[in-house]
Amino acid sequence: MGGNVRPVPASTDDAVIDLLGLVAYGELVAFDRLAADARLAPDLRRRATLSELAAAEIGNYRRLADWLTALGASPEEAMAPYVEALRAYHDSTEPRDWLEAVTKAYVGDAITDDFLGAIADRLDDPYRQLIREVLHDSHYAEFAAAEIRAAIDADPRVANRLSMWARRLVGEALSQAGRVAAADRGALTALIARDGVDVPGLFRRLTADHTARMTAVGLNN
Amino acid sequence: MGGNVRPVPASTDDAVIDLLGLVAYGELVAFDRLAADARLAPDLRRRATLSELAAAEIGNYRRLADWLTALGASPEEAMAPYVEALRAYHDSTEPRDWLEAVTKAYVGDAITDDFLGAIADRLDDPYRQLIREVLHDSHYAEFAAAEIRAAIDADPRVANRLSMWARRLVGEALSQAGRVAAADRGALTALIARDGVDVPGLFRRLTADHTARMTAVGLNN
Numbered sequence: 001m002g003g004n005v006r007p008v009p010a011s012t013d014d015a016v017i018d019l020l021g022l023v024a025y026g027e028l029v030a031f032d033r034l035a036a037d038a039r040l041a042p043d044l045r046r047r048a049t050l051s052e053l054a055a056a057e058i059g060n061y062r063r064l065a066d067w068l069t070a071l072g073a074s075p076e077e078a079m080a081p082y083v084e085a086l087r088a089y090h091d092s093t094e095p096r097d098w099l100e101a102v103t104k105a106y107v108g109d110a111i112t113d114d115f116l117g118a119i120a121d122r123l124d125d126p127y128r129q130l131i132r133e134v135l136h137d138s139h140y141a142e143f144a145a146a147e148i149r150a151a152i153d154a155d156p157r158v159a160n161r162l163s164m165w166a167r168r169l170v171g172e173a174l175s176q177a178g179r180v181a182a183a184d185r186g187a188l189t190a191l192i193a194r195d196g197v198d199v200p201g202l203f204r205r206l207t208a209d210h211t212a213r214m215t216a217v218g219l220n221n
Numbered sequence: 222m223g224g225n226v227r228p229v230p231a232s233t234d235d236a237v238i239d240l241l242g243l244v245a246y247g248e249l250v251a252f253d254r255l256a257a258d259a260r261l262a263p264d265l266r267r268r269a270t271l272s273e274l275a276a277a278e279i280g281n282y283r284r285l286a287d288w289l290t291a292l293g294a295s296p297e298e299a300m301a302p303y304v305e306a307l308r309a310y311h312d313s314t315e316p317r318d319w320l321e322a323v324t325k326a327y328v329g330d331a332i333t334d335d336f337l338g339a340i341a342d343r344l345d346d347p348y349r350q351l352i353r354e355v356l357h358d359s360h361y362a363e364f365a366a367a368e369i370r371a372a373i374d375a376d377p378r379v380a381n382r383l384s385m386w387a388r389r390l391v392g393e394a395l396s397q398a399g400r401v402a403a404a405d406r407g408a409l410t411a412l413i414a415r416d417g418v419d420v421p422g423l424f425r426r427l428t429a430d431h432t433a434r435m436t437a438v439g440l441n442n
Contacts, residue, residue: 035256
């Protein structure tokens with residue numbers, strides 16, 4: 001997959017290394033969690049689908065690690081600051097069943113992707129494009145959304161339980177964002193400050209998009 | 222990955238479906254187990270390597286499932302008879318630490334691959350070639366062997382513990398082969414009988430190859 005590494009621009013700074021390290025570790029953790037969640041699948045077809053989605057995260061991990069190496073950074077060192085923050089998020093949001101697992105994929109990963117995408121947009125290409133490419137594709141959300149809709153169709157009471165779960169996921173994701181900022185060695189936080197990211201505006205947008213996603217599958221805020 | 226599916230020969234019989242189902246389920250389970258074992262890794266580099274090896278199993282699963290579909294079979298139905306037999310094997314050989322995990326990959330998967338390869342050799346192409354291609358490549362065994370050798374170099378007493386563990390793995394793998402034969406709907410067992418597989422000779426060869434692998438990394442039988 002080394003063929004995916006494009007020429008390195010001269011303007012590479014620490015914030016790029018930090019962001020790639022954060023996203024790379026996010027991929028490793030997402031792989032681990034989706035692989036574990038696949039055990040909750042009610043049948044072999046769904047189990048295989050979730051396993052394949054997990055495997056896709058590792059392909060993205062490899063691309064990011066190759067980039068970090070090409071930039072002269074150690075992938076392990078770039079990821080290390082974020083290990084505890086992301087572990088805390090997943091430990092506190094371990095799904096108890098299949099529907100909680102797909103809801104976490106649908107709600108939690110989407111809001112994380114939106115957040116990372118907004119930061120990536122502050123970077124120059126090729127980094128902006130690289131981050132955009134490794135965020136989850138629509139196939140992923142569609143699979144999870146279809147599972148949630150089918151479950152609510154079969155038993156409308158499910159909507160209440162999953163709505164509560166989704167609210168908890170968002171709360172933990174926001175708390176995770178705080179932990180990531182605290183873990184960051186400074187460059188990433190500086191990037192957000194330097195480029196004048198409108199943080200309240202960003203959060204409003206993340207929240208609005210989240211609300212739209214909830215409504216789309218029959219969940220309520 | 223549908224591009225990997227070649228034209229289906231007219232001679233396809235139930236034994237092919239059964240073997241592809243067995244190997245496909247083996248890939249799904251191997252994915253699940255390697256992904257879980259990656260958590261035991263002592264550092265992020267090794268964790269990423271094992272996660273990538275796990276992801277490769279899912280690529281193989283997809284190839285086999287596409288073949289089954291092209292043959293008019295349901296992958297889920299073809300895999301179903303083997304679910305309990307393979308689960309029992311993995312439940313009884315859950316690694317407690319990283320070295321047990323890599324020893325299981327090195328010893329257990331190799332003997333299983335040898336067994337499946339010997340059965341596949343009784344098939345015509347393209348099935349023989351397909352099975353051969355999805356068995357573990359040498360990269361996999363080399364990674365595990367290097368981990369075992371390094372651990373024994375660092376502490377020679379490790380050899381004893383891992384040798385005992387390896388003997389247990391082989392015992393469970395043979396017991397697994399018996400369970401798979403019992404689970405089989407008949408076609409696979411019939412294939413082995415029909416083509417006059419020399420079962421005692423096959424087991425002697427599997428045992429000899431296993432002994433050579435043990436010696437190569439400093440383990441004893």
